[in-house]
Amino acid sequence: MEAALGLMRRIPPKHSVTALSALVSLLPNHSSDLLSQVDQPLQVLCDSESGKEFILCEYNRDADSYRSPWSNKYHPPLGDALLPSDELRKLEVEANEVFAIYRDQYYEGGISSVYLWEDNNEGFVACFLIKKDGARTAHGRRGYLQEGLWEAIHVIEVGPEDETTRYCLTSTVMLSLTTDKESSGTFNLSGSIRRQMTMDLPLADGHLCNMGKMIEEMEGKLRNSLDQVYFGKTKEMVCTLRPPSEVVMRLPNS
């Protein structure tokens, strides 16, 4: 299993879907572990009732159906399926509404979904997802066709309510950027990073406020990290392989 995860870390992100299904077929006994530990590009369905889109993930799936956070119904319909408790559903509805506004403020578009479910430790788990497809705003800048895809998955384990409640956040951001130059060149930068954060917070402001602030802080950190990682390290590598000519010319002639 460790070896399988090792493989996923090295295979180019653009092949991750193929790689994961290959691994699942090689290791059928580990399929549920693999599916829950490896992040895949987010897929979307349209809720037939509200006409709104929602994001698919392991946390709103039961068998082959997915539950919409807008109507709380499974698509395709599933009898006797897992549903959150009434109380949790109320929080889930509120979370989806507020998170949609947060999403709009930062992403100016995109799709978001929040799923809550009870866990075994008297607490609950929440999953906040965002998918933003920049290709829909393709600006043909000097003939460049740019594509950008940002997908964020935030899973928060919320501990039992006490004087303070423990929130464990694991966030993954997957990014894919492509430039297709007309002069027969391609440039693709993609990948994912994952971080964790744990906080103990009083319940005075409510769960949503606590979780929201953590996510906001985490997304900010990840965004900066991506800027430095994506645009920093890989660019640095390219310039190390072949330094720009200005640098080269300053070296003494051999």
Next chain:
Amino acid sequence: MAEEECELSDEQKKEIAKWFLYNAPSGEIQYIAKDLRSVLNDDKLYDEATSEAFPLYNKSHLICLELPCRSGDVLITPYNELEENQFIEPRTAQIVTIDHVKQACTEVRPAADEELASPYVEEFRCALDAEILKYVEEAYPKGVCSVYCVDGKDAEGPGCNFEFAVVIAAARNSPKNFCNGSWRSVWNIKFKEDALEIKGKLQVDAHYFEEGNVQLDAEQECQDGTIFQAPDDCAISIANIIRHHEAEYLKSLETSYSNLSDKTFKDLRRKLPVTRTLFPWHNTLQFSLTRDIQKELGIGK
């Protein structure tokens, strides 16, 4: 999901294993091979897969192997392959036998006359090799290069066409810093009666994997041409063309990086909302919050 599905056939497993090996990032095939061996749990299958995948990977990544006795390097490419495990190293006129899976040289012997190019062609090859070597030493901190005759090596004199492949490879592997990368450029040069046709393919890739998995994958093709001259003049001309295109490509990579950073990234997610303040999560306590927030943020709905 897979409890009663029939297990994959050996052939299918082997194909999957080969796919993983072939798609390994630069400098990482041995790590992938190790993990794959664990996952496959079948040494016979593993050996078959590696013996088929490694040669393809090695040739496509233009790996560089050290010759025994430190007499130099040999590049493993599709352009200097004589037989399955034999590659010619024209600068030192040697034939090298290698073990693809171990990625090491096993045997070296001097090349026979028939294996080398004719003196006429060799004059051009040698001159070009010298110029390219100069260029690579100056432009690439750790670059390796070679010039191979891929067609018409027995051409005797003017009027006969021949073709060279100029291969430049630079790799930087820093697994401790979680960063690997490679630059590969291959230039095909067709020598015709009065003109040279030049086609280049440049490929760069970089992999950063500390707490994540980020990869750059870029490639570019270009074309150019020049007139047929004496070997030394041709060499200088070709080297200049290559130098020019490669420098231009690097510049365009830098431009791509800044375009993506300045424009696309900001299109994806802003640093802060338009209000320039953090999101007002506090106001979520009451139910009519959504309307309040919308009013506060001035969203018309």
